[in-house]
Amino acid sequence: MSATEHAVMGPGVSRSPLERLSRGDLALLLGAVVVFGVLVYGAVSTQGFLSYGNFKAILASMGIIGIVAVGMSCITISGNLVSVTLGTTVVVTTMLFLAALTFGPVAAIVLTILAGAAVCALQGFLIGGFRANPIIVTIAFGTLQLGLAQRLTNQSTVYPPHDASFRFLAGTVFGLPLSIFVLIAITLALEFWLRRSRLGRESYLVGENLRAARASALRVTPVAVAAFALAGACAAVAGVLLGASQGNATLLTSETYTFQAIAAVLVGGIAITGGKGAIYRTVLGALFIAVVSDMLLLRGYSTGVQVLVRGLVVLAAVVIVQLLAKERA
Amino acid sequence: MSAALKRLRSLSPEVLSPVLFLLAMIGFFLIVPTSQGHPIGSYSIYSVLQTFGTYGLVALALGLTMIAGEFDLSTLGMFALGGMLAVKLGESSAALGIVLVVAIGALAGLIQGALIAFLRLNSMAVTLGGYITMIGLTGTLGHDKSVSYLNVDTAIKLDEPIAEIFSRHSLIVLAAFVLVALLMGFTRLGRAVRAVGGDRKTSRTVGVRVNLVLIGVFTLSGMLAGLAGGLNAYSLATAVTNPGVAPLVFAATAALIGGVTVAGGQGTAAGIAAGALAMSLLQASFGILASPIWVTEIVTGLLLVVAVLLTAPLIRDRIANARQAYESLRARRTAGGID
Amino acid sequence: MSTATSPERLRFQGVCKSYGAVRALADFSLTLRPGEIHALCGHNGAGKSTVVKILAGLVRPDEGQIEIDGAEALARSPQQAQRLGVALVDQEISLIDVLSVADNLMLGSADQPFLNRRRAARSRARDLLRRVGLDSLDPARPVSSLAMGERQLVEIARALGHDAGILILDEPTATLSEAEIGHVFDAVRSVSADGTAVLFVSHRLGEVMELCHSVTVLRDGQLVRTAQTTELDRAELIQLMLGHEPERALRREPPAEEGRGSVTIRGLAIPPRVPGLDLDVRPGEIVALAGQVGCGATDVIRALAGHSSRASGEVRVDGRRLRLGSPGVARAAGLAFLSNDRKSEGLFLGRSVGDNLVATRLKEMSSGGLVLERRVEPVAGRLAASIGLEERRRSAVSELSGGNQQKVFLGRLLEQPGTRLLLLDEPTRGVDVGGRADIHDLVRSAADAGVGVLFASTELDEIFDLADTIVTMFSGRVVAVARRTETSTHRVVSEMTHAPNDREAVA
The missing domain is CATH 3.40.50.300 (P-loop containing nucleotide triphosphate hydrolases)
Known part of the structure; x- marks a missing residue:
């Protein structure tokens, strides 16, 4: 008896009409049909879309963003929302990499990745250790990184040393940019880490239910530190590749990387509340965004329109993911 | 003296924080530039208020959603979109432009608020999508370029000093603050917003119309951010396609040092005003000193780290526990003294 | 009227x-x-x-x-x-x-x-x-x-x-x-x-x-x-x-009376509700903290599990003093805690039954930071079998009934090497009758294996089905301690429902 009395705990929360109407499966099906239809129509009707050259262009455009995005996914899965300044880390590590090339390319790469991991690990420590809000902490550290970079560079463009040999990082393998192979390697490594390592598994648990994780004495702080450190390392790898392909670095446009990465995570269907999703889905999200942007580009739409469509896609993805989650619950 | 100290200690952090930060910044503003040979004049105060006028409403918009326990990232997007729309729609009449911008801001907020309330969506995710959409729309409208506002007279009029330290721009912003403060402080809406932010489940149980409150807050947030963007574009006579994250940094810092917590339920419009004023004083001081940007950025970043740590749950718990332990120790000592 | x-x-x-x-x-x-x-x-x-x-x-x-x-x-x-x-x-x-x-x-x-x-x-x-x-x-x-x-x-x-x-x-x-x-x-x-x-x-x-x-x-x-x-x-x-008092079969032989407590509690104070509490739990003994909502039983369980930053007093596990206030320390000392709120403070609802069962023991199953599937599989399988959910090992916990969810939560605490005491707060809250019997069986078999059990409950049936020793509480204080065989539901209800000092108030 008491069982039932407890089972109907709480007040009868009124369900909104939208909640009752929308069958999650229907939404998914409808969404899939619409998306598929648009993609097929776009593919067929867009001049020059279905070509090997364009295929390579799409992959080239998603490589670096994809790397930042899979790093971002670690933060999201571990229940720490997102970093709203991971793009700043990308830009700042680009500068660091170009400047550090004086020590040779290998040392520069190692140094850059360590620095990116360290600056984000510190943020993870504040967030996991004191439950400080991730959004605010990352905003603060973004500002600090920018300030520091401006101090060190006097707000000028950073160029690598003349004799530096790093162009191999901007080269292609089998006709495809190196960044794509790096993205695949990182994705596999992170998938392995999340599924097989103890800390990775605990990330899912902590992300799913922080209170339960604390109550069962899971390692909440190390999980946050690890997630942010990995995100920082990914951002730094993106920074290295960006530096190599651009050959110089300025502090402009850092938020583009951040928000494109977050968009890929959300479009990939990873719940922002944490504990769910897989890294490869972020890659699919990034690919989807790259394909849509490419179509719009080929059809002559401006950057503004591309960003606008990306925003709408993110909104749609967020709504669909939530409807599906509700349906299962 | 000890009575004043006691009274100070009894103040809640939501009052204490803006007061202390504002006093500290006023002190900084009065002392540091002067000591470096840059005396403060009425123009300095004017420029403080101009900074306040530029970003203050973004802080208010973001702060209100934080009081309601949410986080509106799209304030940043609406700030940009508001500027672009004001320039495009206000070619003939600046006032009409502002009215339209506020209306569109309300609509954008309404849509996002409805999604968040009815679908129980995470506000970060929704407003992030909203932000990207708005930035995209801004770029689309401006064809990816900054657009100048040809009605230069408006710009001049808007920033013309009034009574030496004010301008129409800063007065409009102050009026908006007063309006929101009245709404939050003297109607039942303020209570409802704080209730929803403080404890959503209990609010529902005791009959607060949570969904309406959330939609209302996001609508108001959109209106304020749009207004801020429109006024800013008129002042500069330009609408830019992407303002960067500077307004968000300003807004978040102002809200947090203004006594708003990320957990929600705490903070007042007056507190946010004080926080925004403190930030404006800081920025103006660095402006007067002609410090390089990196100084402002590092100081703001550190300030934000301190503010967020002071409001972090685990640190708050520790402070509360230490306080309690201290109180009980003192009580025991007093009792022992009587024996 | x-x-x-x-x-x-x-x-x-x-x-x-x-x-x-x-x-x-x-x-x-x-x-x-x-x-x-x-x-x-x-x-x-x-x-x-x-x-x-x-x-x-x-x-x-x-x-x-x-x-x-x-x-x-x-x-x-x-x-x-x-x-x-x-x-x-x-x-x-x-x-x-x-x-x-x-x-x-x-x-x-x-x-x-x-x-x-x-x-x-x-x-x-x-x-x-x-x-x-x-x-x-x-x-x-x-x-x-x-x-x-x-x-x-x-x-x-x-x-x-x-x-x-x-x-x-x-x-x-x-x-x-x-x-x-x-x-x-x-x-x-x-x-x-x-x-x-x-x-x-x-x-x-x-x-x-x-x-x-x-x-x-x-x-x-x-x-x-x-x-x-x-x-x-x-x-x-x-x-x-x-109503009519039902015949209550003695489900298990309580452990021998002699022997020192493996967990001894002296002067446990938890402001604001519990002023000071003494209690012993012997290995293999099931002790009920019986009382109504707000009597302090839940506070005692949570404080022992390290979830009360303001608790003080002397708690010893096998003679070693336990530092209160940290869930990690409590767990390392062998105290396993079942919260009364399995959804927000217990289970990882989106994860599978198997994942939930091994969630807190990944350390023993890892080597060099990697979780070894060959160590996970047998344990997850055995635990799932012992709670009767072998076939649903891969289902998400959110898809299970309340009773089965509770079994998963409890199953997570079982058979952990080094566990000295199970701390259960309302172990069958929101669980149907069948599930309740299964959960009680699980608790009994844990006790039979030599683990002490301390549970808080407001429900008479549960208290009498499960406990060897019944400690009744009222307003943060212990009213009486009695062997289950030496007391009656009547007496326990009487003790649970009024303060010790007004025992004679209504004759």
Whole structure:
């Protein structure tokens, strides 16, 4: 008896009409049909879309963003929302990499990745250790990184040393940019880490239910530190590749990387509340965004329109993911 | 003296924080530039208020959603979109432009608020999508370029000093603050917003119309951010396609040092005003000193780290526990003294 | 009641409510007259809270009629119930911590004005607070700064402010001190003198006898009897609540009496509720902390598990002193904790049964930071089998019934090397009858393997089914400690329902 009395705990929360109407499966099906239809129509009707050259262009455009995005996914899965300044880390590590090339390319790469991991690990420590809000902490550290970079560079463009040999990082393998192979390697490594390592598994648990994780004495702080450190390392790898392909670095446009990465995570269907999703889905999200942007580009739409469509896609993805989650619950 | 100290200690952090930060910044503003040979004049105060006028409403918009326990990232997007729309729609009449911008801001907020309330969506995710959409729309409208506002007279009029330290721009912003403060402080809406932010489940149980409150807050947030963007574009006579994250940094810092917590339920419009004023004083001081940007950025970043740590749950718990332990120790000592 | 002509304020006629196959309330009838203080008694699960929820508009009955002041009155929402003149003081305090007392008193009230006139609100707040004896409380203080008892009184003051025709008090005194209870009684008597009908739901029989005019006893969803309190004494009331005492088979041989406790607790103080507690748990012994909601049993369990930063006292596990206040330290010392809230503080609902079962023991299954599947598989399989969910190992926990979810939660604590004591807070809350028996079996077999068990429960059946030793608690203090074989349900109920010092109050 008491069982039932407890089972109907709480007040009868009124369900909104939208909640009752929308069958999650229907939404998914409808969404899939619409998306598929648009993609097929776009593919067929867009001049020059279905070509090997364009295929390579799409992959080239998603490589670096994809790397930042899979790093971002670690933060999201571990229940720490997102970093709203991971793009700043990308830009700042680009500068660091170009400047550090004086020590040779290998040392520069190692140094850059360590620095990116360290600056984000510190943020993870504040967030996991004191439950400080991730959004605010990352905003603060973004500002600090920018300030520091401006101090060190006097707000000028950073160029690598003349004799530096790093162009191999901007080269292609089998006709495809190196960044794509790096993205695949990182994705596999992170998938392995999340599924097989103890800390990775605990990330899912902590992300799913922080209170339960604390109550069962899971390692909440190390999980946050690890997630942010990995995100920082990914951002730094993106920074290295960006530096190599651009050959110089300025502090402009850092938020583009951040928000494109977050968009890929959300479009990939990873719940922002944490504990769910897989890294490869972020890659699919990034690919989807790259394909849509490419179509719009080929059809002559401006950057503004591309960003606008990306925003709408993110909104749609967020709504669909939530409807599906509700349906299962 | 000890009575004043006691009274100070009894103040809640939501009052204490803006007061202390504002006093500290006023002190900084009065002392540091002067000591470096840059005396403060009425123009300095004017420029403080101009900074306040530029970003203050973004802080208010973001702060209100934080009081309601949410986080509106799209304030940043609406700030940009508001500027672009004001320039495009206000070619003939600046006032009409502002009215339209506020209306569109309300609509954008309404849509996002409805999604968040009815679908129980995470506000970060929704407003992030909203932000990207708005930035995209801004770029689309401006064809990816900054657009100048040809009605230069408006710009001049808007920033013309009034009574030496004010301008129409800063007065409009102050009026908006007063309006929101009245709404939050003297109607039942303020209570409802704080209730929803403080404890959503209990609010529902005791009959607060949570969904309406959330939609209302996001609508108001959109209106304020749009207004801020429109006024800013008129002042500069330009609408830019992407303002960067500077307004968000300003807004978040102002809200947090203004006594708003990320957990929600705490903070007042007056507190946010004080926080925004403190930030404006800081920025103006660095402006007067002609410090390089990196100084402002590092100081703001550190300030934000301190503010967020002071409001972090685990640190708050520790402070509360230490306080309690201290109180009980003192009580025991007093009792022992009587024996 | 007093006169047959007095109109009825509230009338329940043949009300039924089922949750799935379980009948929570069958053919229930009740009448309340203006000015009447009527007690609703019965054990957990007897159907009391269903009655309360129906009245408060939180649950709709399947059948039956409800009339208020002679008119059909079925509330579909809390707001509607309020408009019908029903005010509820819930068991769980529903005040908003961050708001001031005055704001809380205004909140949710249907007649709050659009303009918030602070002075008017404060003077109204002072009036209401005076009625519950909180004359000196500043209405501007935030609720978060109040003590538990003060919060409960503010909650009651809010209900008084609704000027309701019917006031429901659901376990209003569980967290209050004697003096505070006196204030509540005064306030209840004064509103009833003004014509409000009061429904007083309580386990505290001494209070029922002292305050109420009449009493209705429920058992298993059925109305047992409605009577004047003058017609009954407490012993009869307990008899009505219990019914015929069922034969209780002794399910297991309790461990030998001798032997030192493996866990010894001396002077455990947990402000604000528990002043100091001594207790021993021997290896293999199952000890029940029996008491009503708010008696302090939950606080003791949570403090031992490291979830109370303000607990102090000496706790030793196998002679070694335990540092209180850290879940990690408690777990390392061999204390395994089952929270009473499996959804928010226990399970990872989106993960599979297998993942949940091994969630806290990944360390033993890892080598060099990697989880070894060959170590996980056998353990997850064995645990899933022992809780009878082998086939559902890969299902998400959110897809399971409440009972099965609870089994997963408990299963996670079982067979952990180094566990000395299971700390279970309401181990079968929200679990069906079948699930409950399975969970009890699991706990027994853990005890048979030599692990001590300390559990908090408000339910007699559970206490008598499971415990070797029963420790009854009331208002944060231990009332009695007895072997399960040497006490009776009657005695335990008596101990659970009134303070040790007023044992003779009602003969």
